[in-house]
Structure formats: structure tokens, C-alpha cells
Amino acid sequence: MKKLTAITCIIFLLASCTKFVDTPSPESSVDAAKVFEKDNSAIATVNAVLSDLGNTYSILQGGRGVSIVSGLLSDELNTVSMLPDYIEIWSNSLLSSNTIPANIWSGFYRNIYNVNATIEGASASTSLTPDIQSQILGEARYLRAFMYFYLVNMYGPVPLITSTNYQVNRVAGRTSVNDVYKQVIEDLKEADKLLTVEYRNHLGAIVTQRFRPNKYAAKALLARVYLYTGQWADAEAEATAVIDQPASYNLVQDLNQVFRQPASAEALWEFAPAYGAVAAGVTSLFTGDGGHFNPAVLKAYGLGPQPSGYDLSNYLSDSIVNAFSATDKRKAQWLESVTAGGKTYYFPFKYKTDVFGLSTVQEYFVVQRTAEVYFIRAEARIQQNNIENGVKDINAVRSRANLADTSAATKAAAMGILEKERRLELFTEWGHRWFDLKRWPGKDNPAISRAEEVMKVITPLKGGTWKKDWLLLPLPQTDIINNPFLVQNNGYQ
Template sequence: MKRHYFLTGGLLLGLTIGCSDKDLNQLNPNAVTTDSYFKTDAQIRSSINGVYAAIQSTNLVAREWFFTNDLRSDDVTAGGGQLETPRNQMLNGVHDTGNSLVSSVWTGAYRVIHRANVVIDNSATSTGLTATVAAQAVGEAKFLRAWSYFELVSMWGGVPLYKSYVTSLAGAGARAPEADVYAFIVADLKAAQDALPATYDAANQGRATKGAAQMLLARVYMQQGDYTNAKTELQKVISSGTYRLVDEYSDNFIEETEFNKESIWEVNFLPSGGTFNWNGDADGASAGEETVRTQEYSGIGWRNIIPSNSLLAEFEKTSKGDAKTDPRYAKSVYTTGDKYNNDQTVLTDAVQNGFSSIVDGKEQKISWRKFTLMYKAGVSTTGGINQRIMRYAETILAMAECENELGSTASAITYLNMVRSRPSVAMPSYPTANYPVSTKDQVLAAIMHERRVELNGEEIRNKDILRWRKQGKLKTEPLTYFQKGKHELLPIPQQEIDNNPNIGIKGQNPGY
């Protein structure tokens, strides 16, 4: 059943660092202000919806966020010569301070942070709010602020840390140390856990929950190499009994099975069949938008990026000597000859724009299946498939990694096999001929393999590479262009360098 969408309401405050004094000084005398708003429960709910709208925007989850995370991983390659220049630059590691993806995600994240700060600060001073409503709104705002800061610190390192909302460029901050940003995220997520419910009714699905705060905090700890605290948070998610692996793997990526028991947090989009709002900050949308992902990625769409040959080769197959071909391969990608459009149409080479892939030594066209509407559509279109940000399979695989790092290899193997035993997957249990698990290093190799095939194309691989590279766990560098001392981090956007005197050229990341 399709979910309800939160109306964004009238207060979509829009200040981000990098704007001009002229923009800041233009006030509409007929518009609401923070002095006249936040007087009722309805207003605080409307304002928190505006924070969700910023995450849903083109700058973030509706477009540039998934591109940036994917292009910084080894899961994708160019679908053809039509890949736009800024995206091709990111894919090949020649992006610079003016790259539009770098600017879009940075701006989008700070837009979320600003709107969240408005909610948090005004909830604390308003006397007209019901205490429980205000507490939940602040919990949601802190979760969304933490998510944004995690995206920033993991990809840019130390970044300006705004703990309250700013009203002029005079409030522009210097880069905070990476450790300080992580500490702030941890504090936000601990507070969010205490304020958020475990579940919502059907009208409020998609809001941040206690489990989402716990899972995000586990991600944050793991990214810092703190596996002890990460395990504690993961155990909370597991012990809650709220989540489970669904039987059908594909149910995690289509429209009809959104908010299933495996979903921990997903970003809402309107039902397919509407229109796409190209506004970067989700301003001007009366009730939300679709995502352009299915059009960008699908075989009958623009097909701007496709699965990389290395990802396709990662799956276990009988052609490679494995005991079974992993069903997640065919559930993640389309191959020429597959049926789509409710099994009414056969996919041909001709309809798939662009390049071919090499699989088992053979050249063939492969396109993304995950998060695309091809399963029920015969034409290129934008769509309303919710973006699953966190799901329970990741929890189980993260617990496997924690257990392995903490010396419990047997427990790690048990968790790995839980994911493989999903009825629609039913892969042989570890150990296998190609994945022995007698040592800690062998178990880590199985974890890396399992995370890649299970979570492929879900914007997680980038964070995995960043974490394992930083911890010295990568046997080989996954990115062919990688230059040590440069490509660990993205460049601070040129607009921030130009407009924020507390950063300036001296505050740029190395190599840019």
C-alpha cells in the first residue's frame, strides 16, 4: 500500500552558508518569520516537514546524493557518452572545487541543518507547544541534522559545525575538527533515541524512529573504528523485534512493498505518475515530488550509469566454480533478453542506450534493476519508489563486521549466513569453496563480499570504502584513479571558499 506524504507546510526556511548578503537582506513583509511562527503544534509539525522536504530535494536524495555516493564507489561506471561532465569528472576522479555535485550535496546538507536548527531552537523557546509534540519534533530534527552532518564529515572531513541557526553571513563558521563533528553527531543521535517512537501509524511512515537513530549511530561508530559502541547500538535494533529480513529480496526496492519489516528508514516520494520537481532545495513544491532515479539509471531511461564490471564479477556464479549462482544478481540488474513492463516486453540491446558490460568474458548490455520502474513500466519515466536509506540486512552485516573485529568470528559467520538464508536468496552457508572463514582476515573478506552483493547500488559502498581504507583493511585500492593525500576527501565547494572568510583558500582539503 502506498504511503501518505507529509505536506511540507508554509515555512521552508532557506538560509545556507554560501549565499550573498543581498539575498539575506531581502525580507518579505507579508511572510511569516520565526518571531511569528512556532506558536502551535501544527506549526512545529509543518516546520519539521520542511526539514524532510530538504532531504527529499534534488540536491540530496532525489538526485545528487545518490549520484555522488555511487560515483565515489566502484559499483558503477558510465552508461554511455551521455553522462554529464560533472558526473563523469566525479567518476574519473578529476572533479574540482567547482564540480556541481560537490556543491549540490554540500548545499543540500546545510539546508537540512539550517532548517533543523530553526526547529530545535524555536521549540526550546516557544510557550505554545504541547511538550510531547515539541520533544518529538526536536528528536526528528536532531536525527535529520545528524544524518546530514554524517554525510558531510564522512565525505569532506572536518566541516563548519552549526549548533544553532544563523541569520547572517557573520555567523559563518570555520571548519571544526573531524572529531568534534562526530561527537556532535553522537550527541544528537543519543538525544533522538530518547525522543523518538519505535513505529508510526500509516499516515506518518517515513519519519525518523528510535531504530533509525540507533542504526545511524552504529554507522557513525563504525566509520570511526569504534566497533564496541557500534555493536551496542546494533544489538538494540536487533533486540527490539521491530525489524526482520523479508522473504523476497526484491521487495526492498519496489513501490508496492515500501515500509516493509526490513525497512529501518526510507525517504518518501509521491506515487509514480506525477511530476519531478527540479528545484534543488524542494522550494515551491506544493506537496512534494518524485525521484528522477529510475529515469537516470534504468535501461529504458537515460541509463547514465550502469553496474561496473567489478560489481558484476563479485557475485557468486556456477560459471566461476561456485556452488550456486547468487539470485541477487538477477534481482539487482537487467540483462538483454530479460522481461520487463509486467513481463510483457523483452529487453533488447537496441532499447538500452550506451555501453555494454563484460560478464564471464562476454560483452552484453546490463542495466540497473534496483529502484527502477522497469518492472511495471514500458517507457522512461520519473517515479515514486521510496529511497531505502537503512534496512535490516545492513544491521545484520554490520553486526557481523563488529563481531569479527571484536574477536567473535563464529558469531560473525552466523550473522553472515542469516542474510544468505533469505528464502529468495538461499545461498550456501559459509564457509564455501571460494570463501573459507577459518581466520579473521578470511571472515572479513566474506563480509566485504557479502556487503557488496547484498547492498549493491544502495549508496553504501562509498562509505564502506572510506571506512576500510582509513582503517587499512583494503588489500587493493578499489578506485583506479585514487591519489593518496587527495581523493580520501571531496573538495570544499568553491562557493564556500569564496563566501566564508573563516574557511578561505587555506581551509581547502589537500590536493585541490
Template sequence: MKTISKYLTVSVIGLALLSTISCKKALEEKPYSFYSPENFYKNESDAKAAINGVYAALYTWEMYLQPFWNMTILDDDHVSGADWYLGTTGAGNPQSYWGVDGPWVGCYTIISRANSVLENVVNITDIDPDVKKRILGEAYFLRGWAYFQLVQLYGGVPIHLKTISASNPETNVPRATVKGTYDVVISDFKSAEANLFPAGHAKAGEVGRVNQGVAKAFLAKTYLTIGSGAATGNVTVRGGTDNGYYTYAKTVVAGLEGIDSKAYFLLARDKAAELLVPGGPYALTPNWKDLWSIAGRNNKEQMWELQSLSGTSFINEIGNYFSARSTFGQGAVFTTNNHYKDYDETDTRVLDGITHNYTTLQGTNIFYPSWQSAKYKVVNGVTYNNTGSTTAERAYTIKYSVTEPTVVRSDAFVPLLRYAEVYLMYAEAENEVNGATTLAYNALNEVRLRAYLKTGTPATPVPEAYAPAGMTSEQFRSFVLAERAREFNLEGIRRFDLMRWGIYLQVMNKIGTGQNNISKLRANKNLLYPIPLGELNSNTALNRTNNPGW
């Protein structure tokens, strides 16, 4: 099946109009050419090239080549790694990371390119009307997605809904409020939903493009983010130095004060419910491990994956850092021992999802974890030896498989939205609206039952597969948050979950110094990332005022 990465490789000339590629260190922009909208946007091919240029911004040194996933995955309570790599963003020091400006620059690049598509494709007449509608929907979605990332990472940001031009020369735009920025996100996702086609539709486009279901899911996710950010109450989290259970009084996320959280939870629940349709285009992959194989790419659960293609520009570095075997000898990022212990022993997400036996690039056989040596020290006649040091205690994920494990940049696919999250969004929202109802339990258990071993004839889930019965609303809230951590480990969701529930500082500071001596201590300034100095210096409407503490 044709995927968007293959389509991009033959139409990357679409970047001719849409501007720029960024240099790794200096973020220097180099224009591809001097085409203008007037002499570029002529026909369907031009429109397709233009929207491909918006997607192409995801593959840059600002976004998924490294910086975006570095800054959204490494900074949470369940991540550890080599101190040479996690010593900046992973230790609460993003200003020391060379790519610190990446998400801001990358997201605004997406916004600028999407604006160009929206302003010009609408006027093209030499185009299939359905393709035209889809391309406009993709542009709305990608712009909304970029603002969704920005508001979560930086708070309220300047809103640009038109390209900078002679008729719109103003570049000095003040920051919108947090709520005002979310309003733009919601509006764009709604417009995307109205224009995009469902998955499987003949005009929905190649695999890897967003579709109507993806827009619905991100709309639900936006509502859920606002609802949880505005809510009050308690959340219990397993963690700290002793991996105990601690209950925290959540704080309301700045900018969401006074919002009716229950109203947004209701919106989130109802929008998620639109996707939970039996026989629809999406489904959980029956075998959890199959999600992460090369053959399992673009399955029905992976609603939106960042496509990659070895040997082209559409690659990234995440596999080299997260996989057990890498050009470093072994990977630099792994799951903490404490989080590993939060999985039941019959949970395939830890049985299969963690690499228990591997050989480093230097040929050393290592097993994990040392306390389960009876299971993993000798496997299929091969003996794996631990060094007795923290070097061996590395729980590597299988999620970022690549076809070329001995190169730095390869073709790992990055999950941007999975159907499992729709179930868990529904469970969370239904609980906040009506309590831990049967509907909430059913959605939660759909995800859990898939992940557990089955026994007997006919095969039935083991008892521990089912979520504990009789939970209160507060207990269910905490359980869903923990379930999301187990299901989406190292997928860039945990940090956002801690932030939107207003418990990030409490959870991180309860740990103090984490595994491998990685600091988890955080200050109030770590709630938002710093606005790039280049933006502060060039946008006079910001009055050189950065986020608190920066």
C-alpha cells in the same frame, strides 16, 4: 498508509519560515516569505510544518533530485556507465560537475532548518507533548545525519548548533577536527534516540519519518565508521583489471589517528544488537526481489526510505539514470561486469536484481550478459539481440523502480537505511571485537540465506548460501566488506566503505581504466571533496584553505 511525502505536499507552506529553494545551476536562494520565528512558531501545526521543511531539503537540487546520489554512488569500483555522464564525479573529476557544491549546501540547509526547529519548537505550549518530543528528536537526527555526511565527504567542518541571528551573528566559524565533528554527530543521534518513538508507536509519525530505531542504527553506523577508520590491518578485495583478489594494508583515515578502534567497534556491536530483536518492528523481507517492487515500498526492512510522490515536487531523477529503460533510451549507470561476476549463480541479488532482458525506448530488445546467452537470449518466445559492443554489456539494477518510466523525474524511492545493514554492521563489529565467532557468522548468514535460492522439501538453502566456515578475522572482515557490496550494490554505500576502511585509493588505482573506458585512477585529493569556493570566500575563519589538492 499515509506517508511523509503525501504529508509534505499539503504542508509545504512550512517552508515559509525555513527559507529557501535552490536553483539548479546558480544555487540562487529565493526566500518564500518574511516570517520570523516570533510570529511563526505558535502551535503544533507550525511545528509540524517546520520539521517538514527540514525533510524537504532532501528533495532539492543540492541533494536527492540528483547531486547527492551522483557524488556518493558514481565514485566507486563497482559502477560504470555512459561516459557522457560518468566523466566527472564517476571519473574522479567532481570539480567539473555542475552540482559539485550540492552536498555541502544541502547539508548545511538541513542543519540551519533543524537548528531553527530545535530553538523554537521547544518553547511552543499549544502542542501535544509527545508530538513535540518527536519533532525535536527528528530535528536532532536530521542535523546529526547532515553532519555525518559532511564529515565523511569533507573531513572536519564548521559546526553551527544555533541559527544565525542578532544574538548569534558570527558566521566566520573555523573547521572542527574530524573527531570533533563526529562527537557532534554522536551527540545528536543520542538526543534523537532519547526523543524519538519506536517504529509502530502511535506517536512515531507517518511512514518516511525517522524513528528511534533509525537513530540507533545510525549511531551504530557512526561508531562503525570511526572504528574502521582508526583500525589497522589488511583487507582483501576482488578487483583490478583481472578481477583477481588483492590484499591491501589499510591506512588510518586522517583525523582518526590514535583512536581505540576496538572500543568503537564494541559500541557499534552493542548498539546494533539492540535492534536485532526477534519479533521487533523490523524484519528482512523474505523474498529479496520484493524489496524493490512498487508494492514493497516501506516494508519492514526499509527502515528509512526517501519518499516520493509522482506529480509533486517530491521526486528525483535516479530512476531515469539507473533503470534499463529511460528517456535516454537506456539508463546511464550500471554495475560493472566484474562485480556481476562476484555473485554466485544462485544468488537472487544477481538473478533477480539485475535486468537481464529489457527493451530500450527505441524498441531494441537487449539481453545481459552476453556470456549467458543460453539463459537470456530467448525468453518466453521473444528474442533479445546484443550488438556485440560494450553498449549491450550493461547490468542495470531493479532497485529504483518508478511508476512513470518515460519521464526524467519520477517517484523512485531511495533506500537510506535497510535492516540488512544492521545485521552486517553487527557481524563486522563482532568480528573486530572477538573474531569470527558464531554470533558474527549468524548475523552474516541471516543476510546471505535470504538472498539465495532454496531447494528440496522442506526447502533449504543451497550450500553456497552459507559463508565459508573457519575464516580468520582478517578473512571475515574482507568477506563482510564484499557481502556489503553485493547486498547494497548501487545504494550509495560502497564508496563510504572503501573510504572508512582506508583502501579507496588502492582499490580504485588497481583498476586504472575501467569498463566503458571510465577512469578509476584517483589521487590523494579524491579522499575528500572540495569545499565550495563561496564558503571559502565568505567564511574568513577558513583562511581560504581548501582540502588538500583542491
């Protein structure tokens, strides 16, 4: 393998570091310590990860990102795409050769390697400014936890890579979901200690933009992880810590402003458009999921694959469109339609701006927001039989949508309300619907997941045949071939 210095690999994310099984050998990392001698070069390692994650065609955004892939896998999105990779995902008939899961996998591990290098380098440095060192380590710990959260929810047990030791990494087997979650919790607790309540930029200065995670972003993600792992009291406590900061985080009452800039009071963390340019003080376009769903773009460019390769093929399923009541403001303000070939297609309209041809930023890509934190606390309370207060948290979100308060006498009834409200509030955001269905037991048959109940009905409507194997994505074939200790998920051999 061509030798590259660690500074080149970390900051510029060159192809030599794309696969976690092909990380640099020790002799190619001889200059790594120099990266962490100065604040600017050290913090640039985190900038590189944020830039890669927030890029238009990254593993998180765009037509092949987490939100759209999860929406197609579940009952959120339909597609008119002719691309085989899209059709396989949407029809729940994935093959191990599908390039989209492979790209998401390799993208996460590319950035996990870079985060590990940052943690090692910043921890060992004796010359960094203490505040900058804490910021770098806190952000890196948060980002590693964030990426592993998505890996275990999309692929199940995954290799837990926490160092840059290439000899260990290239033969790493799969770690249980429980053990991965233990590492995620440890990282988030450490991030909570290291990060400040203020938002800071790439120079460590306090800013109003929420482009980098802070202490409360770490608490909100920790609350989510506690919820997923059934640690109800801890989930409630972390969620409450965020909700108890109303001056900084609240439910923005105007739905049209939830995703707008300047920083929405609902946002806990958001991606800057073209992050690297903004970090350098240059205003750039917002690009990403907003453009893929925006009806203004669709009306201008048409439904379907574009000559430029920008695919505008995915739209909301009838089941979610019909789930909104007529008085729900979210239906009026977060849904829009386009008519093509005599058929009306509905799209998410959370992001309002036609991103093409703009010279200024008007919207940021919101990663975490307060509404989800209310739902986390609601569910944690319901699971602890504090049903009344759990439903109050749900009603706080319902009220903004112009819906009357609801009530429930039993845990099952309250969870039914929660499922519907999470679906209608968080649709096409970060895989929430798909992950919820997978983690909840079935309503009619608690022995299976809610996803199996729902997808047995939905998949035939897509022209596919549901199999439990489709709950997880396949691991990349190349990694299976290169690493004899890496075992493929069931159904993809």
C-alpha cells in the same frame, strides 16, 4: 540581503537561505517564535527539510545525489555521460569548480540551518503539545546527525553549525571529524530519547508508513556511527536493539519486496515520493534513484542524457557484476541489462517500477534497512574477535540470497567475507561501498586505506590517475572566497 521572516525561510526554503554563510540576520527572524506557537506550523519546519531531502533532484536522490556520486567515485558505476561534471567524478579527476559537490554541500547546509532553527524554536516554545514537541525535536536532531554523517564522509572536516547565529556561521572554520562525530552521537542519543518506537505522520498520529525517522532509525544510525568511530561494543549493542525487534524489522525473504510498498518490514526509514504532497494526503509518483537506474525506463527512453535533462547514463561496473556468483539471487533479481550499440549494460534493478505515467505509488526510497544493521553487528563482533557470531550475522543475509553458509577462522578472513557481502547487498545505496573503502585499512598494506588499494587499480581503467586527494570532495569555491576561515581540501587549490 533581502529581509525574510524565519517562517518563510524555514517552510519554503527560499534561495536567500541556500548558503550557510548567508543566513538571515537577527532582525529578519523577528517572527520566528510565531512558527512554534502551533503544532501544525511547527511540524511544517521538519516537513520542509524532509521534502527538500527527498525531492527528485535533491542532494540525496536523482542523478546528482549521494548514491550516484559515490558510485561513480568508487568501483560501482561507470558512465556514458558527456557531461563534464559527471566525467570528472567518474574519472577521479575532480576540479574545485565542479557543480555537483557544491550543490550537495550547499543543500546539506541549507537544511542544517533550517533544522537548527527548528531545534531553537521548538525548544523555546511553551505552547506546543508535549508529544508534538518531542517528535519535532527528535526528528530534527536525527536529521542534523544524518546530514553531518554524510558531510564528514564526503568532505572530511566541515564547519559544525549548530545554531542560527549568522555572525558565527558566516566565519565558521572546519571542525575535526572526531568533533563532528561527537555532535552526531549526541544528537542521535537525544533523538533516541525523544522519538517513539511507533512511526508517526505530520500530525503526530501513528501510521504504518515509515516516512519519518523513529527511535529504531536513530538506533540504527547510531550503530553505524559507532562502527565508523571504532566503538565496537556500542555498535553491537545498538544494532542488537534493532535486530531484537523481529516483528517490526526483519530480512524480507522475497528480494522483489524489499523496496516495495506498503512499508517493507526491512525498512527503518524511507522517503515518501514527493514528500510534501503525501504528507498532505495526496498520492504522488515515486521519483529519484529508482528512475535513474530502472531498466524499464532505460528501454523506453534510451541510454544517455535525455532531452528533458533526465540523465540515464550510469551503469554498473564489470567488477561488481562479475563479483556475483551464478546462484546469487541478487544477481537475478537486483540486476537487469540493456543492450545498446552491441554492448550489454547492467543496472541496479532494486526498484522495479517505471515511474513515468503512473498515478499511484508502488515503491518508496529506502534510506536505512535491516540488512545493513546485520552487517554492522557482524563487523562489530568480528572486531571484538567474536568471529563465529559475526559470520552468523553475515550468513543471515547470504541465506536470503540463496548462498550457503560461510565460515572464517581469522579476523582477516571474516572481514574479507564482510567486504564482499556488503558490496553485493548494498550496492548503489547511500554511498556504502565508497565509505567502506575509505574507512577500512588496506588488505595488502594496512598503512593506507582500502580505497587507495582499490582505486589505484580502478582509476586507470577509467582513464584517470589516482591521487589520495580524491578521497574527499572539494568545498565550493564561492564559500572559500566568502569565508576566509574556510580552507579547501588538498589537491583542489
